[in-house]
Amino acid sequence: xxxxxxxxxxxxxxxxxxxxxxxxxxxxxxxxxxxxxxxxxxxxxxxxxxxxxxxxxxxxxxxxxxxxxxxxxxxxxxxxxxxxxxxxxxxxxxxxxxxxxxxxxxxxxxxxxxxxxxxxxxxxxxxxxxxxxxxxxxxxxxxxxxxxxxxxxxxxxxxxxxxxxxxxxxxxxxxxxxxxxxxxxxxxxxxxxxxxxxxxxxxxxxxxxxxxxxxxxxxxxxxxxxxxxxxxxxxxxxxxxxxxxxxxxxxxxxxxxxxxxxxxxxxxxxxxxxxxxxxxxxxxxxxx
Amino acid sequence: xxxxxxxxxxxxxxxxxxxxxxxxxxxxxxxxxxxxxxxxxxxxxxxxxxxxxxxxxxxxxxxxxxxxxxxxxxxxxxxxxxxxxxxxxxxxxxxxxxxxxxxxxxxxxxxxxxxxxxxxxxxxxxxxxxxxxxxxxxxxxxxxxxxxxxxxxxxxxxxxxxxxxxxxxxxxxxxxxxxxxxxxxxxxxxxxxxxxxxxxxxxxxxxxxxxxxxxxxxxxxxxxxxxxxxxxxxxxxxxxxxxxxxxxxxxxxxxxxxxxxxxxxxxxxxxxxxxxxxxxxxxxxxxxxxxxxxxxxxxxxxxxxxxxxxxxxxxxxxxxxxxxxxxxxxxxxxxxxxxxxxxxxxxxxxxxxxxxxxxxx
Numbered sequence: 318x319x320x321x322x323x324x325x326x327x328x329x330x331x332x333x334x335x336x337x338x339x340x341x342x343x344x345x346x347x348x349x350x351x352x353x354x355x356x357x358x359x360x361x362x363x364x365x366x367x368x369x370x371x372x373x374x375x376x377x378x379x380x381x382x383x384x385x386x387x388x389x390x391x392x393x394x395x396x397x398x399x400x401x402x403x404x405x406x407x408x409x410x411x412x413x414x415x416x417x418x419x420x421x422x423x424x425x426x427x428x429x430x431x432x433x434x435x436x437x438x439x440x441x442x443x444x445x446x447x448x449x450x451x452x453x454x455x456x457x458x459x460x461x462x463x464x465x466x467x468x469x470x471x472x473x474x475x476x477x478x479x480x481x482x483x484x485x486x487x488x489x490x491x492x493x494x495x496x497x498x499x500x501x502x503x504x505x506x507x508x509x510x511x512x513x514x515x516x517x518x519x520x521x522x523x524x525x526x527x528x529x530x531x532x533x534x535x536x537x538x539x540x541x542x543x544x545x546x547x548x549x550x551x552x553x554x555x556x557x558x559x560x561x562x563x564x565x566x567x568x569x570x571x572x573x574x575x576x577x578x579x580x581x582x583x584x585x586x587x588x589x590x591x592x593x594x595x596x597x598x599x600x601x602x603x604x605x
Numbered sequence: 606x607x608x609x610x611x612x613x614x615x616x617x618x619x620x621x622x623x624x625x626x627x628x629x630x631x632x633x634x635x636x637x638x639x640x641x642x643x644x645x646x647x648x649x650x651x652x653x654x655x656x657x658x659x660x661x662x663x664x665x666x667x668x669x670x671x672x673x674x675x676x677x678x679x680x681x682x683x684x685x686x687x688x689x690x691x692x693x694x695x696x697x698x699x700x701x702x703x704x705x706x707x708x709x710x711x712x713x714x715x716x717x718x719x720x721x722x723x724x725x726x727x728x729x730x731x732x733x734x735x736x737x738x739x740x741x742x743x744x745x746x747x748x749x750x751x752x753x754x755x756x757x758x759x760x761x762x763x764x765x766x767x768x769x770x771x772x773x774x775x776x777x778x779x780x781x782x783x784x785x786x787x788x789x790x791x792x793x794x795x796x797x798x799x800x801x802x803x804x805x806x807x808x809x810x811x812x813x814x815x816x817x818x819x820x821x822x823x824x825x826x827x828x829x830x831x832x833x834x835x836x837x838x839x840x841x842x843x844x845x846x847x848x849x850x851x852x853x854x855x856x857x858x859x860x861x862x863x864x865x866x867x868x869x870x871x872x873x874x875x876x877x878x879x880x881x882x883x884x885x886x887x888x889x890x891x892x893x894x895x896x897x898x899x900x901x902x903x904x905x906x907x908x909x910x911x912x913x914x915x916x917x918x919x920x921x922x923x924x925x926x927x928x929x930x931x932x933x934x935x936x937x938x939x940x941x942x943x944x945x946x947x948x949x950x951x952x953x954x955x956x957x958x959x960x961x962x963x964x965x966x
Binding site (some may be wrong): 510 | 655
C-alpha cells in the first residue's frame with residue numbers, strides 16, 4: 318500500500334511540476350507580445366515609469382488616434398505602409414509558392430543531372446544572412462533603378478523565400494505516393510489534371526504551411542526593407558516603425574500601436590490556415 | 606473486352622536492360638497471372654501495358670491496336686495498385702466516380718455506375734466515408750470498384766493482395782475470381798505469390814530476370830515444369846532436387862544411393878542429372894496413395910515434422926540433400942525415426958544438371 322500511495326504522490330507532483338514548467342515557458346513566450354499590446358493602450362508616462370507599472374491604471378486609444386492623425390500630431394501614413402506590406406508580402410508569397418510548387422515537385426518526382434548539387438546550392442543561399450545581402454542588393458537595385466519600388470521588394474523576397482518553399486514543398490510531395498497520380502492518369506486524367514486534381518489537393522496542407530512561412534518572412538522582414546525602401550511609396554510596416562524615432566525621443570506607445578496592427582493580420586492568417594493544416598494532414602489513401 | 610499482345614517488348618533503364626524482348630498473347634477474357642521473384646520484371650511489364658512506363662522496344666497491342674505511345678488514359682484499361690492508391694481527399698463515392706467525372710459523364714450516369722459497382726463489392730454503406738476511415742480489405746474493394754466503374758477492356762492488378770493479412774487475402778482471392786467470372790473481362794495480374802498464381806490464373810506466366818521462363822495453365826506448369834527454376838518456384842513445398850549421375854541406366858547420387866530413371870526420360874550414360882520429386886510423390890509406406898506401377902523405396906531418417914492437420918510434412922535427408930516428404934493419415938513421428946518411403950517414379954522429373962532444363966522424353 319505504501320509504495321502505491323508513494324507512486325500516486327509522485328505522479329501528482331510530476332503533474333504540478335509539468336504545469337509549472339509549461340506556465341513559465343508560455344510566460345517567456347507571451348509576455349513580450351502582451352507587453353506590446355498593453356503599452357499601445359496606455360499613456361507614455363506609464364510606459365516609461367520606473368519601477369514598471371504592471372497593472373495599468375488607465376487604458377485609452379490615444380496612440381492609435383495619434384498614429385492615424387495628421388503629420389504634425391505624431392501621425393504616420395499607416396494605411397500606405399499597410400498597403401505596401403500587403404502588396405509586397407502577398408505577391409511575393411504567391412510567386413514563391415508557385416515556383417516552390419514547381420521546384421518542389423520536380424525535386425520530389427524527377428531524376429535529373431546535378432539534382433543533389435542544385436538542392437544543396439539552394440539551401441546554401443539560405444545560409445547567407447539577409448543583412449549581408451543588403452548592401453550589394455542596394456547597389457544593384459540602385460543601378461537598375463528598382464530601389465524604393467514594390468517590384469524590387471517583391472523580387473528580393475521571392476529570392477529569399479523560394480529555396481525555403483522548394484525545400485518544404487518537396488518534403489510534402491515526397492509523402493504523396495506517386496501511384497496516386499498514376500491512378501489518376503489511368504482514370505483518364507492528363508499529367509496536368511492528375512497534378513491539380515489529386516496531388517495538389519493531397520499536398521495542399523503542406524503547401525499552405527509553406528505559404529504561411531513565406532508570408533510571415535516577408536511581412537516581418539526588416540533588414541533588407543530598411544535599406545531598399547526609401548519613401549512612403551514602398552516602405553513596409555516594419556520599416557514604418559522607425560518613423561516613431563526622432564533625434565532625442567522614442568515614441569514607444571506609437572511604435573507599439575503600429576506593432577499591434579502588424580501582428581493582427583499575421584495572427585488572423587495563422588488561425589485561418591492552422592485549421593486547414595490539421596485537417597489536411599490525414600493521409601489515408603494508401604496502406605497505413 | 607480485348608486481346609493483349611506483347612511483341613518483343615523491351616525495357617531499358619539507360620544501358621541496363623530489365624525486360625528482354627518478351628512475347629505474350631493474351632486471349633479475350635483470359636485471366637493471366639505474371640509471377641516471379643522480385644526484380645524479375647513482372648511489374649515493369651504490367652506498367653508497360655498500362656502506359657506508366659515507356660517501352661524501349663517492340664509493340665504492345667490492346668484490342669488489336671498498337672498502343673506503344675498512347676498515354677494511359679487512352680488505353681481503355683483499369684489498374685489496381687498494391688497500395689490501392691485511393692484519393693485520400695475524396696469520399697469512396699467520389700473515388701469510384703472519379704474516372705467518369707473526368708470523362709464528363711452526366712451525374713445520373715455516374716451515380717448509376719457507382720451504385721452498381723458498390724453493390725457488386727458490398728461498398729454501399731461505405732460510400733460517404735473517406736479512404737482513411739476504411740480497413741485494408743475495404744480499401745482493397747474500393748480500389749477494385751474504381752477499376753470496375755471505368756468498364757475497361759483490360760484490368761491490370763499489381764500485387765493487389767500483398768498488403769492484406771493471410772485470412773483476408775484468401776477471401777479477396779475468391780472475390781477477384783468471382784468478379785472475373787461475372788465480368789468476363791481480360792485480366793493481367795502480377796504477384797510474387799505462386800499460390801495466388803495457381804488459384805487465380807487461366808494461364809500462368811513465370812518470369813525470371815526479365816525473361817519469360819514458361820507459360821501454361823496452372824496444371825501444366827505444375828506437372829511439366831520446363832526447368833528447375835519453374836519446378837522450385839511453382840508448388841508448395843518446392844520440388845525436391847537431387848544431383849546425380851546416370852550410371853548403368855540408373856541415377857547414382859553422391860553417397861552411392863541409386864534410383865531408377867523415371868519412365869519416359871532419355872538419358873546418356875555418365876550424364877550429370879538433377880532428379881526432381883515433389884513432396885506429394887514421396888511418402889512413407891502405409892501413408893501413401895495406392896501403389897502405382899513405377900515405385901522405388903528408400904530409407905530415410907526424419908529430422909523435423911510440420912503437422913498441417915490433414916497431412917504432415919516430413920523433413921528427411923536423402924543422398925545428402927534435405928528433402929520434404931508428405932504423410933497422409935498423419936501419426937506422431939519423433940525426431941530421428943527411420944522410415945521407409947515410397948517414391949512414385951512416374952511423377953518424378955529429370956533435368957539436365959548443367960542447363961537446368963527438363964530432360965527430353
